[in-house]
Amino acid sequence: MTELQPIPDGPLRTGFTTGACATACTKAALQALISGERVTEVLVTLPIGQEHLFRILSCNLGQDTCSCTTQKDAGDDPDVTHGAIIGATVSLTDTGMIRFLQGKGVGRVTLPGLEIKPGEPAINPVPRQMMENACKKLLSENQLAHQGVDITIFVENGELIAKRTLNERLGIMGGLSILGTTGIVTPFSASSYIASITQGIDVAVANGSSELVINSGARSEKSLKSLFPDLPEFAFVHYGNWIGETLEKIALSPAIKKVNLGIMLGKSVKLAEGMLDTHSGKNTWNKEFVAQMAKDAGYPEELLDQILSFNMAGRLTELFSFASAEPFYQALLKACYENCSALIPSAELVIFLISREGEYIQYPNEFS
Structure with missing residues (x-):
């Protein structure tokens, strides 16, 4: 896919x-x-x-x-x-x-x-x-x-x-x-994609996987595969835009003990606000929410104005260096983590924020 x-x-x-x-x-x-x-x-x-x-x-x-x-x-x-x-x-x-x-x-x-x-x-x-x-x-x-x-x-x-x-x-x-x-x-039907998610998780569980790597698609998965060389191919599942449905299915599968969630910046700002369906046609990123998150993390007013001037979330890397120690990303990933972990209370969750260049920030980590 x-x-x-x-x-x-x-x-x-x-x-x-x-x-x-x-x-x-x-x-x-x-x-x-x-x-x-x-x-x-x-x-x-x-x-x-x-x-x-x-x-x-x-x-x-x-x-x-x-x-x-x-x-x-x-x-x-x-x-x-x-x-x-x-x-x-x-x-x-x-x-x-x-x-x-x-x-x-x-x-x-x-x-x-x-x-x-x-x-x-x-x-x-x-x-x-x-x-x-x-x-x-x-x-x-x-x-x-x-x-x-x-x-x-x-x-x-x-x-x-x-x-x-x-x-x-x-x-x-x-x-x-x-x-x-x-x-x-039905063109661009969510039901067919969600069915493929369900199938993927069912196959992983039936074949003994207790750990999954869920990601938005081929691009983010390519960046994550080197981190999990011992996991079989069927342990990798594409969630597309349907993070909520994917986690709900995982919650019904007690054999899954660990979930590694890969996500790129555009989807992460939506997930941080609680949008579990991250399709660009359904939900747009909330600049005011992101600016408030940056303000709470201690960034100055002039930087907040720059966030509000951006037309896409990907431009946030112009303001915040893509590094684990950057407080903005820690605040962003903490919000994503809280929204997702509540849906899978019985499984360990690790989130990987992936840059366009394939670099990643892991949460939780030593800065969390």
Whole structure:
């Protein structure tokens, strides 16, 4: 998962999940296999009850199998799978069961802690249920309810696309996950990011981690990794902007005994004031609060006026040298610490304020 992108102005177009696309391909392929006629479009009922007509890009009908593809449209969401070609190959069996098989570009679960057990293709429960429902309905309508279906989901270039996600950190190897709980992609949705946070913590706990490093994204994590060379990859979790939700999830995980929180200056001034959602589009930094904090730390009036003239928090380093002994940063981190530690009373908390150059100030430390 990359650094978060700013939310564009104006109305945003919704899209469809990989799970909805996989269901469309599965239904189209089974329909073609049963009827003997190629399918060019298919109507899918989404989990929220809404119906959508998916266009089928290709329908390769053989004697015993059929493969169909569609192109994912994620709307205006900056989803790495937007535009991906998703497909399904189906075959009828005499098992009476609906089985999910791993196709090229779809990952395989290798670690415990996810909803899908290790060894299974990374197709989440809701997409599985969508495909199962679609298959059972078609089989029943065609007096084939006694038969089973093997479903192989694939994603073109899925292995490469997956490199831009956190799948490998979660133990999902070899490709993408087939996801979705509603069938709809809501642009810049907090729910999808928070779900990834929850998954990351669940995987860490299931694999024996008692210490986590939580950070806003790839940039801050890069600065922290050298400090924790012995921690496994899954012990690092991106909180994005959702520090509160991340800490609340940790509080529900008593196995976690220590939390190392990395944060950059822009988010830290918001966190110090108690903003646990630090998105720039939702909360802006409070210059008056920061100036008052500097005043309480003993800085002169002329410096406070300079703080009030700044248009961004990153400029604070022009006034305060980035060093542990600087009283301003001690006051800032103390406020951050108090707001966060209250949410995880059973775990030790250490905060690392990270500069643009990758330097850090640790709190608590000898100056605290």
